[in-house]
Amino acid sequence: MKRLTILILVIMAIGGRWSAVYAQKRAVGRQAPNILLIMTDDQGYGDFGFTGNPHVKTPNIDQLAARSTRLTNYHNSPVCAPTRASLLTGRYHQRTGVHDTYNGGAIMAAGETTLPEILSRNGYQTGIVGKWHLGDNYPFRPSDQGFQYSLVHGGGGVGQPGDFYENFIRTDSSYFNTALSENNRKVQRQGYCTDVFTDQALEFLKEKKAAPFFLYVSYNAPHTPLQLPKKYENMYKDLAFDTETDRQEGKAWAKMTDNDKAAARKVYGMATNIDDNVGRILAELKKQGLEENTIVIFLTDNGNQQLRFNTGFRGLKGSTWEGGTRVPFLISGAGLFEQNKDVNALLAHIDVVPTLLEAAKIPLPASIKTDGRSALKTIQGKPAASRTFYNSWNRGWPEPYRNAAFYQNNYKLVASNADGDDLDTFGLFDLEKDPFEQNNLVQSQPALARQLKKGLDSVFTDISNSPNLTPRHVIVGSPHEPVSILTRQDANGTNMGAWLSDKATGYWNITIAQDGYYNLRSIHTAPIAKGTRSLVRVGHVQRSAVAKGHSNAVPINKVWLKKGDYLVESWFEGQGGVTGPYYVEVSINK
Incomplete structure (x- = not known):
């Protein structure tokens, strides 16, 4: 009887353990x-x-x-x-x-x-x-x-x-x-x-x-x-x-x-x-x-x-x-x-x-x-439906044929500095047979190339009119960001290709969240020579200050700005000519 009791207890324990495991697996599911x-x-x-x-x-x-x-x-x-x-x-x-x-x-x-x-x-x-x-x-x-x-x-x-x-x-x-x-x-x-x-x-x-x-x-x-x-x-x-x-x-x-x-x-x-x-x-x-x-x-x-x-x-x-x-x-x-x-x-x-x-x-x-x-x-293994996919990127704003591709199932049309009026400047590849893109099929399959180019043109026309391609505005003076740092990363302008250099100058788009006095601080990558003039323009409001030396930043405080959208520029004028800041700090004066 004692052995039977022990056996029942063991079975119950094992059963309980398996029930717990099963319940856990069901819970995971x-x-x-x-x-x-x-x-x-x-x-x-x-x-x-x-x-x-x-x-x-x-x-x-x-x-x-x-x-x-x-x-x-x-x-x-x-x-x-x-x-x-x-x-x-x-x-x-x-x-x-x-x-x-x-x-x-x-x-x-x-x-x-x-x-x-x-x-x-x-x-x-x-x-x-x-x-x-x-x-x-x-x-x-x-x-x-x-x-x-x-x-x-x-x-x-x-x-x-x-x-x-x-x-x-x-x-x-x-x-x-x-x-x-x-x-x-x-x-x-x-x-x-x-x-x-x-x-x-x-x-x-x-x-x-x-x-x-x-x-x-x-x-x-x-x-x-x-x-x-x-x-x-x-x-x-x-x-x-x-x-x-x-x-x-x-x-x-x-x-x-x-x-x-x-x-x-x-x-x-x-x-x-x-x-x-x-x-x-x-x-x-x-x-x-x-x-x-x-x-x-x-x-x-x-x-x-x-x-x-x-x-x-x-x-x-x-x-x-x-x-x-x-x-x-x-x-x-x-x-x-x-x-x-x-x-x-x-x-x-x-x-x-x-x-x-x-x-x-x-x-x-x-x-x-x-x-x-x-x-x-x-x-998970079901046959894939027919599909297309568009891919592109170029410096600046979207362009149609500078660096783009359009996929239709296993076929791919490539536009690499292509001429939109000359189909022979494009590349057409069957990726299933030619994944390394060595055999251009444009001349042997021009009808297919034109079909894919039509698809590329259609998507480009659609995305290039996206309302979100308008410039982003950093919101300044919001409690969500007491100090806004405007960086070279987000500066706009044709001179930003030199972004690693102090010669890089550009502008930022901002939105002033509330009327008030604001502090502006332009920061350089090294100490700013004494006598260098630091300038900041926010819309039509321009202010400047002269560097006192021994610091990499020049503050300009208590500038009155009204709520609204502005374009911001900042630059230094010194013996080396005009240079740009590494970044500009903007904060509401309290």
């Missing part, structure tokens, strides 16, 4: 899936072991690829800010007002509805660490666009114009002990930037594990400047690039210069550091019991900037050739995606928002018109 989106910057298609690179060590991402569905025909925009705008809205970047990476063209319209905004309205905790690059002032910051937590650098890159002054002046070490913005407050974190962003991502996972979350880990590496810890630099310092792959005839990387090779060694070190940090995040997911119900996405924002192995795709970052826009995309988790599977359907950044919303069973708001569509069923 009912929960909205967490979403972890990891994106790196300027890491090309070939910068991974799983895509065939013979040199770079990326074991964690390679393992993630092996247990993910891999989208092998996925496309982003040719450069950073446009990709980010489309990724978070599901719309062509021109519709969002983003048309460049600087010169006032990298500020997304405040009226755009973003993925984190939709998710936060549906009970998600949202956070971003790393690179934002869609506006650093109110009302364009991450906190204004749906992120409840943010730890980001400024502008388009750490140490670039637009980033914090403390980073810009440290040209050889800005990736270490970097000044950052945490929930719109400047902080300084010790360590290497990729490690720092990962540390914060881990803290986010620990804090938010009880609720569904959306975490956007947007690494700025391996974007220039190519700075990295010695440990990772030493891993590749002796890399000779002397394998059969490196010498492969007909491949662009076979002609790498010594400078290209030096850059590649550093990029590979940065890539391995990223891989280690991705491994840390995935380990934390597992540790916190979040792995089973988390959709994990890994991708890069565009092609590689410098010449190196990229599996054979034509072109680099900035171009609409496949090497500029086709990037790895891995997706797994929440029981929705098959492991170790390739999907070759034509997909793009504009599809990510509707796809994730369908996966989370959240309807797309009726007020939002996306250019993309949900690819969930396609990723």
